[in-house]
Amino acid sequence: MHRLTLFIAALAVTAAGFQAPPAEGCTRAVYQGPEGRVLTGRSMDWKLPMVSNLWVFPRGMERDGAAGDRSVEWTSRFGSLAVSGYDIATADGMNEAGLVVNLLWEVEATYPADDGQTPRISLSVLPQYMLDRYATVAEAVADLGENPILVQGGEVPVGPPGRAATVHLSISDATGDSAIIEFVDSEMTIWHDRSYQIMTNEPTYERQLAIREYWQGVNPREFLPGTVRATDRFVRASFYINAVEQTADARRAAASVFSVIRQTSVPWGISIADQPNLSTTRWRIVADHKDLRYYVESVISPSVFWVDLANLDFNESAQVMKLDLGVDMQRVLAGESSAEFVPARPFGFQPAEDPPPASDKPSAAPVASALERSASPTPAASSRLSLDWAGTYSGVVPCASCPGIETTITLNDDETFQRSMRYIDESPIPVTDSGSFVWNDAGSIVTLNSEDGQVQHYQVGEHRLFMLDQQRQRIDGDLAAQYILHQHLNDPRIEDLRWVLTELGGQPVLTGEDQQQAFLLLRPEESRLHGNAACNTFNGSYAIKSGQRIEFGENIAMTMMACPDMTVEDQFVDALKMTDNYSVSEEGFLSLNRARMAPLARFVQQNEH
Secondary structure, eight states, X not given: OOHHHHHHHHHHHHHHTTOOOOOEEOOEEEEEOGGGOEEEEEEEEESSOOBOOEEEEOTTOEEEOSSSTTBOEEEOSSOEEEEESTTSSEEEEEETTXXXXXXXXXXXXXXXXXXXXXXXXXXXXXXXXXXXXXXXXXXXXXXXXXXXXXXXXXXXXXXXXXOBOOEEEEEEOTTSOEEEEEEETTEEEEEEOTXXXXXXXXXXXXXXXXXXXXXXXXXXXTOOOOSSSHHHHHHHHHHHHHHSOOOSOHHHHHXXXXXXXXXXXXXXXXXXXXXXXXXXXXXXXXXXXXXXXXXXXXXXXXXXXXXXXGGSOOSTTOOOEEEOOOBTTOSOOOEEOGGGOEEOOOOOOOOOOOOOXXXXXXXXSOOOOTTSOOSOOOTTTOHHHHSOOOEEEEEXXXXXXXXXXXXXXXXXTTSEEEEEEEETTTOSSOEEEEEEEEEOTTSOEEEEEETTSOEEEEEEETTEEEEBOTTSOBOOSTTGGGXXXXXXXXXXXXXXXXXXXXXXXXXXXXXXXXXXXXXXXXETTTTEEEEEOSSSEEEEEEEEETTTEEXXXXXXXXXXXXXSOXXXXXXXXXXXXXXXXXXXXXXXXXXXXXXXSSOSEEEEEEOXX
16 A cells, blocks of 8 residues: 555544544633732633634724624724634633633533524624723623624534534623623523622533532631532632732732632643533633733743733734744743734634524534535635635654654645655655645635545645544544644745854854854755754755744754864754744844743854855
8 A cells, every 4th residue: 555545544543533522611710909900810721732822903903793694893992912712713812991801611501593683793703892892891791781792603613513612701800890791591691790700611600609609608728629620610719819819919919810720720631521611721811900911821831921911002003913822822932922923814703603593493403514614705714715825834743653754735826736744763755745636615624636546634724734534624632733734934034045153052153273164054945954064064954934933854964074073063953953933133143042042043144155
């Protein structure tokens, strides 16, 4: 059997093992400290690897509810900092007036039937609707009563098809006011009072309050329920948010809130099969309403970073900005990070599904997969229309018999492709094939048809290809992030230029009598790296990714000359292997970096001879 055939067959078998239903949870708490020091913290608990990026949306954006006919329309009154869910929904955020919105899973949520009259809005857009329009909780609650909207649900964008997204919403403001918006028996229900500081996932809020009242008869300093279940987290958070240090000091208050959210988080890798609201905590947010500071913590990163909204441009003429954080916010940042945002095209919100008429019962027919909807796409929702998808993508995907498969795919504007796969530690020669590809009707999936008859499906995202199984579903489980190929980008500031090495680890590089000048040269035509490490020449591959990230291929080939002093060469090669991002100074120096540490290596531009 052709090696490519074996690869695709193995992928189908491997993916079949990762189809367990996803599980979700979360905890939200409002801290009401002295001197107006109000903070809201939340965790995001989700079974599957999650793509969550930070977005800056300015005032004056024209919006609609992404719910087809009668979608509500509005113009954003406030600028906001939002956290996306898979870049198809707003999951969390804070606006410039200090209003915070949190979207959490709710096991029992059911959404209204269409009454044929009320303006409609997709669940994916609802948090952004709040951030765009309201300064306070009281204003939001009053307007929702006077100008009702019909919230329409849809599918969870990952995992098995036909699984409805069931969520509820919390809002809080700079005064410490709070409201819980849930959907009970197909009706919107709003719980509004500053005492409603805590929200988890089940049961309905009325019953959560009853459970809290029961536990008020128990001394919490002697005993509290300790499992990761939603009811136990609700009780613990209700006690701890008012038991931790109550201070006007911004830093200590944020530490207090983080301690509560961490205490009610779910350990990494934990999920319970019969409890759909219990899953691994992937990230945590703490929003300071008074200072308009938004703290972010990924559980797989070693540090907390934050964004001061005062450093963001919310003017109507401003660009939409994005901070790409990768899967599970794995990008490592620390400190104030507003300078890391880059201009970006706003993502398209996931459209709502058509609800049944109010007089009809819901259909029992299977619901089509979110990836396979064939409804006519809008420009905002279609990857084919809205993304610069043509280009080269690469990554290392799992392999049953080797450490991984170095995979490179080039998608061309004429809908042809070339693919290369090298089995690490098995063969230095890659397997190559080519052919044509077709888009699905929704403009979100490409199907590669190779010349030898093999077929493979990929979902197209911004600067990413998500490898799908043969049922056109994303691959779930702990290895899901490894089935993503990243697009190679170009940066004329650093490519096709000769960069001479001047510093390593902060120390100047001095060329000895027996050494050659160390330099680096990036050729974008084939994404090839060339250079000299002060003794031996080298070559390899590289990939520039969004957010000024760069990766050099695992195998850097070098000549085998022996030189008296190999110190510079060894350190130079080590620096290339460790690099994950780069920067170019105003003076024209190139720095290769790892995370936010001091530069590993610095270079100065030199004209090629």
